[in-house]
Amino acid sequence: MQIKVVMAKLGLDIHWRGALVVSRMLRDEGMEVVYLGNQFPEQIVDAAIQEGADVIGLSTLGGNHLTLGPKVVQIAKEKGVDALVIMGGVIPEDDIPLLKEAGISEVFGPETRIESIASFIRSEVNQSIA
Amino acid sequence: MEDLIGSFEKKDNVSLGKMLKEVENQTPLSLEILKLSSFRKGKAHIIGVTGPPGSGKSTLVGKMCKKLATMDLRIGVVCVDPTSPFTKGALLGDRIRMQELAKLPNVFIKSLATRGNLGGLASSTADIVQVLDAYEMDVILIETVGVGQIEFDVLGVADTVLLVSVPGLGDTLQTLKAGIMEIADIYVINQADRPGADESVKDLNLMVKESGKREWSPPIHKTVATQDSGIDELIHDITAHKKYLERSGLWKEKRQTRNVTRLYSMIESLLAQRVEDHINREESLKAKVQDVMKGERDPYTTSHEIVDRLIAKHNSYQYGG
Numbered sequence: 536m537q538i539k540v541v542m543a544k545l546g547l548d549i550h551w552r553g554a555l556v557v558s559r560m561l562r563d564e565g566m567e568v569v570y571l572g573n574q575f576p577e578q579i580v581d582a583a584i585q586e587g588a589d590v591i592g593l594s595t596l597g598g599n600h601l602t603l604g605p606k607v608v609q610i611a612k613e614k615g616v617d618a619l620v621i622m623g624g625v626i627p628e629d630d631i632p633l634l635k636e637a638g639i640s641e642v643f644g645p646e647t648r649i650e651s652i653a654s655f656i657r658s659e660v661n662q663s664i665a
Numbered sequence: 666m667e668d669l670i671g672s673f674e675k676k677d678n679v680s681l682g683k684m685l686k687e688v689e690n691q692t693p694l695s696l697e698i699l700k701l702s703s704f705r706k707g708k709a710h711i712i713g714v715t716g717p718p719g720s721g722k723s724t725l726v727g728k729m730c731k732k733l734a735t736m737d738l739r740i741g742v743v744c745v746d747p748t749s750p751f752t753k754g755a756l757l758g759d760r761i762r763m764q765e766l767a768k769l770p771n772v773f774i775k776s777l778a779t780r781g782n783l784g785g786l787a788s789s790t791a792d793i794v795q796v797l798d799a800y801e802m803d804v805i806l807i808e809t810v811g812v813g814q815i816e817f818d819v820l821g822v823a824d825t826v827l828l829v830s831v832p833g834l835g836d837t838l839q840t841l842k843a844g845i846m847e848i849a850d851i852y853v854i855n856q857a858d859r860p861g862a863d864e865s866v867k868d869l870n871l872m873v874k875e876s877g878k879r880e881w882s883p884p885i886h887k888t889v890a891t892q893d894s895g896i897d898e899l900i901h902d903i904t905a906h907k908k909y910l911e912r913s914g915l916w917k918e919k920r921q922t923r924n925v926t927r928l929y930s931m932i933e934s935l936l937a938q939r940v941e942d943h944i945n946r947e948e949s950l951k952a953k954v955q956d957v958m959k960g961e962r963d964p965y966t967t968s969h970e971i972v973d974r975l976i977a978k979h980n981s982y983q984y985g986g
């Protein structure tokens with residue numbers, strides 16, 4: 536099945552190019568990536584609903600990740616969206632367990648190789664369908 | 666099944682999103698969704714927006730939606746991207762230009778890629794548009810790049826087609842003249858803040874005049890989408906075009922023609938599939954195809970033989986032979 540990803544920069548991290556770079560790489564991995572630019576949780580979830588996304592990708596430079604990241608998961612749950620939520624960017628090591636506890640499936644640092652992001656997405660999405 | 670009918674009645678975005686996902690992925694359920702929605706469609710005004718990449722289509726669609734949303738209308742947007750015909754992956758960026766719409770509850774945006782099958786893009790767009798229509802959207806905007814055959818097919822479902830260009834593209838338009846003249850109902854010169862807009866309008870005016878007198882003479886608009894300028898006038902003419910379609914009977918006629926065109930294209934693809942299956946099942950036919958491949962047998966005779974045989978076989982089933 537074709538995997539569709541909605542990718543957003545969380546909040547106001549305007550200068551962060553990571554989201555676009557990862558989007559291009561996931562495209563090259565054969566996925567469809569709908570790029571939203573900067574958006575807040577409510578709008579990100581709405582876009583995922585409209586696009587029928589299997590995955591919500593959140594990119595952050597840090598600072599807002601502990602509040603806005605879990606909020607995406609929470610709103611998605613409230614609205615009945617069962618997309619995988621993943622996060623990437625500059626995130627302190629100590630915060631990762633907190634994010635996972637809040638329902639973020641995986642957190643990728645800036646050095647993560649695209650293959651591991653892509654294979655994580657594939658295995659999780661295929662699992663949820665089976 | 667009952668859940669499905671229920672979600673047509675509920676008209677909330679979450680169930681609409683789920684239905685469109687089924688249709689986009691062509692799941693077994695999607696056939697049921699399409700069957701149901703085919704009786705509920707027909708009321709939405711379907712507007713196609715086409716033109717070269719970078720001309721400002723997404724920005725313009727965003728501004729038009731913003732305006733239409735204040736008129737208390739339900740709006741669907743379908744962004745079709747035919748730019749990656751050979752790969753499965755795609756980067757769909759039209760929503761970045763429509764960020765203002767994110768907070769409007771009455772706007773629903775869907776991005777579509779080719780999925781490596783350019784030929785199927787027109788029918789998958791038509792399917793998505795049909796479901797949005799059945800969900801009682803008042804207006805559906807389809808954005809697609811370019812003015813080639815694929816866009817022509819994609820825009821087959823549109824009632825009103827806008828061709829968006831920028832100043833200085835006059836010559837390009839001239840060379841594409843024949844196709845464009847038939848397809849565009851309204852011309853837009855966007856980025857009119859850049860030099861040469863008035864000349865472009867003049868050129869287009871000439872082109873429209875040269876093409877002879879028609880019942881609907883395509884108006885030409887100057888817009889600056891980034892500054893919200895010219896949008897009201899544009900919407901005014903889009904509405905005027907809808908009224909013209911209704912008055913002239915074309916509104917109904919187009920829908921009926923579309924229904925039949927869809928039927929025939931479905932018959933065609935079903936038949937093509939059946940014929941292929943038939944050939945693959947019979948060694949003698951596979952051998953004939955091989956001979957055609959090597960140039961030892963002519964395709965004219967062979968195609969007749971294969972089709973005649975399939976039909977003969979079908980008839981003998983029918984009559985118990």
Ligand SMILES: Nc1nc2c(ncn2[C@@H]2O[C@H](COP(=O)(O)OP(=O)(O)O)[C@@H](O)[C@H]2O)c(=O)[nH]1
Nearest residue numbers: 718719720721722723724762855856889890891
């Ligand atoms: N100067 C100017 N730039 C515009 C105008 N409309 C859109 N743009 C810019 O043109 C670029 C392409 O716009 P976009 O809407 O993505 O074009 P599309 O590829 O046709 O959908 C963006 O950088 C827009 O900000 C306009 O009226 N004037």
Ligand SMILES: [Mg+2]
Nearest residue numbers: 722723759808
């Ligand atoms: Mg665009």
